[in-house]
Amino acid sequence: MADQVDDLRRAVAACRLCAAHLPNPPRPLAAFSSRARIVITSQAPGRLSHESGVPWDDPSGRRLRDWLGIDEGDFYDPQKVALLPMGFCYPGTGSSGDNPPRRECAPQWHGRIEEILPRERLTLLVGTYAHKSGLPRELGTTLEPRIRNALAVPDGPIALPHPSWRVVGWMKRNPWFADDVLPVVRERVAHALAAAGSEH
Numbered sequence: 001m002a003d004q005v006d007d008l009r010r011a012v013a014a015c016r017l018c019a020a021h022l023p024n025p026p027r028p029l030a031a032f033s034s035r036a037r038i039v040i041t042s043q044a045p046g047r048l049s050h051e052s053g054v055p056w057d058d059p060s061g062r063r064l065r066d067w068l069g070i071d072e073g074d075f076y077d078p079q080k081v082a083l084l085p086m087g088f089c090y091p092g093t094g095s096s097g098d099n100p101p102r103r104e105c106a107p108q109w110h111g112r113i114e115e116i117l118p119r120e121r122l123t124l125l126v127g128t129y130a131h132k133s134g135l136p137r138e139l140g141t142t143l144e145p146r147i148r149n150a151l152a153v154p155d156g157p158i159a160l161p162h163p164s165w166r167v168v169g170w171m172k173r174n175p176w177f178a179d180d181v182l183p184v185v186r187e188r189v190a191h192a193l194a195a196a197g198s199e200h
């Protein structure tokens, strides 16, 4: 299994599949191992992460870690947490924010990586692109019902809004998210981390 994981990591690092559509040479930012009990699927790295080479290396990442109740040590440990955005490379910025993740990326990589992840894992879908990919449409076509309905599915993926600066106003208008959702999210994350820790 270790060879398979290493091969996959090398293949991801060497990927140039959509290079012609990226504003910079590809710099895939994904992290995974065969032990990661938590999988965070999000949009795509932002400019700061592209420059540093560290995913979620920005205020959004700090907010996400706070929501999950997880420190940097665990968050950046691929033995515990897999980071699999819908697009592994920074897609550039348009007039209304970052461009969508490149559509070639998830079909190219997610299935192959999911094959080596533990069968029992907690998946967190962060932001609309990840929701659309990972949740059945019946759970809701807008953010609020999607978050609530996904949380009610036992052992299902958890849906979270994207933790960018835009979410600050949304959280003020939707206090139920901090009051009702985040405590459950933190409990499930802590449980998955404890399971990952017990295997070491």
Ligand code: SF4
Residues within 6 Å of the ligand: 012, 015, 016, 017, 018, 019, 026, 027, 028, 087, 088, 089, 102, 104, 105, 106, 108
């Ligand atoms: S975004 Fe994905 S598919 Fe495109 S070059 Fe980067 S790793 Fe490859």
